[in-house]
Amino acid sequence: MRKFELKDKAMVTDEELIWTCQYCGVHNTVWVDLTVDGKQDFIEECRICCRPNRIIIKVDKQDENIFIESRLTDE
Ligand SMILES: [Zn+2]
Numbered sequence: 001m002r003k004f005e006l007k008d009k010a011m012v013t014d015e016e017l018i019w020t021c022q023y024c025g026v027h028n029t030v031w032v033d034l035t036v037d038g039k040q041d042f043i044e045e046c047r048i049c050c051r052p053n054r055i056i057i058k059v060d061k062q063d064e065n066i067f068i069e070s071r072l073t074d075e
Contacts, residue, residue, distance in 0.1 A: 019070040021046040022053055032057050032066070043073065 016029050026048045032040065040057040051073075058067040 015066060017057070017066065017068045019044070019053065019055055019068055021049060021051070022070055022072045023051045024049040028053075030055060030068075032059075032068070034059055034066070037061070044070075 054071040056069045
């Protein structure tokens with residue numbers, strides 16, 4: 001799990017985050033809408049192996065942290 005810090009919580013509405021494909025290990029990027037409160041949970045396909053990874057993002061506005069996690073979709 002990676003930890004990101006918001007540079008300016010008043011200005012930043014989206015952020016490009018990096019996640020690791022759980023199947024082939026390559027790094028992918030995804031734009032995250034930071035105006036959405038709490039947890040985001042969606043499926044992204046790897047740009048290399050095209051397999052779907054489950055992406056879980058948590059935005060903590062109080063602590064100004066963003067957490068991103070990738071998981072296997074078939075576990
Ligand atoms: Zn992959």
